[in-house]
Amino acid sequence: MMGVRFPRLYVESKREECVEGKKLTRDCVIIDGNVEAWLGKGNEVPGFVSEKAEFLAREVYDRFYLYVDQTSGKVKADTIIVLPDGRTRIYLRRGDQLMLLPVEGFTKTLIADVGNRVRTGDAFAAVTSRKGEVHYLKPPRNGTVVFIDEITNRPHYVYYILPEE
Numbered sequence: 001m002m003g004v005r006f007p008r009l010y011v012e013s014k015r016e017e018c019v020e021g022k023k024l025t026r027d028c029v030i031i032d033g034n035v036e037a038w039l040g041k042g043n044e045v046p047g048f049v050s051e052k053a054e055f056l057a058r059e060v061y062d063r064f065y066l067y068v069d070q071t072s073g074k075v076k077a078d079t080i081i082v083l084p085d086g087r088t089r090i091y092l093r094r095g096d097q098l099m100l101l102p103v104e105g106f107t108k109t110l111i112a113d114v115g116n117r118v119r120t121g122d123a124f125a126a127v128t129s130r131k132g133e134v135h136y137l138k139p140p141r142n143g144t145v146v147f148i149d150e151i152t153n154r155p156h157y158v159y160y161i162l163p164e165e
Contacts, residue, residue, distance in 0.1 A: 005084035
């Protein structure tokens with residue numbers, strides 16, 4: 001039986017936080033110009049990597065909300081989300097604007113998942129009231145779901161959607 005696979009998250013980090021000597025202390029993506037190097041913990045930093053290279057260190061995916069301003073919806077650091085299929089990547093830059101859409105109600109049904117494209121006419125979630133009325137939630141703009149935050153202090157969710165331009 002296969003286990004559940006989660007997206008992987010890589011977040012902008014300082015070189016010193018990722019490299020000790022010439023070896024990586026954690027899984028990283030190194031971006032130098034138009035070249036990406038996906039390396040694991042213990043690998044050596046390739047010789048072609050310049051001092052200007054950007055390091056993105058692997059982070060626990062469930063901590064993505066820490067890298068988004070909860071008031072404005074702006075991304076605080078460059079991030080890469082690798083979906084469970086291993087091929088699909090979502091690149092977010094510092095300052096990108098996300099839509100934060102709450103899902104609150106007596107009973108909640110999540111329809112769209114991370115990586116799904118949602119359109120303005122499509123429901124991404126449904127809520128049922130105590131009276132049994134079902135309300136479908138639709139995004140104000142087309143976009144891609146990048147994260148679903150399950151709020152622990154209240155029984156609801158927040159969808160993080162990257163709007164299309």
